[in-house]
Amino acid sequence: MGGHLDPKNGVYLGWWGDLGSAPQRITTYSMSPNRQRPLAGTAHAAVFNVFRRFRHQVLYVAPPFIAAYAIMNWAIEKNEYVNSKPGRAEAGDEE
Template structure:
């Protein structure tokens, strides 16, 4: 039993394509070379990996802070005022005037 052309790699010298033209092997489709495409490269040891890092850190931090502030700020403020009220109430109840008001129930 012979494997099919696709299992054989598709090549086999058989003409394929729209106009019976061999398109080339895998990744090389034959045809004309492309013109007008310019590619530039820069070696990794010539790059500056921290270029703009401080600037981006400031604005990224601000973006993340402003997106989350309404989730944690209101409970934080409410907790602060609740603790402030509780401390002042405790100080009053343990003062001379507070004990006199409560009737010195101890």
């Protein structure tokens, strides 16, 4: 078991499976299935967490969406007017 010092390669610990170290101890922990509650409090936490995250992010997300909606609505109305009979008459286009 006791390894000897090899000046070129270091310490020889032994052959494979007998490396001279202390034996490994494997510890297993378990819990009774009646004591486990994997979803305890998830519904309550999810509702309040979603509300909290929404409250903190709404001022970053809502203004760009409102601005984009207003610009898109203006562009659609302008396009419909330009392509209508009064819009073409105002622009002077004749078919």
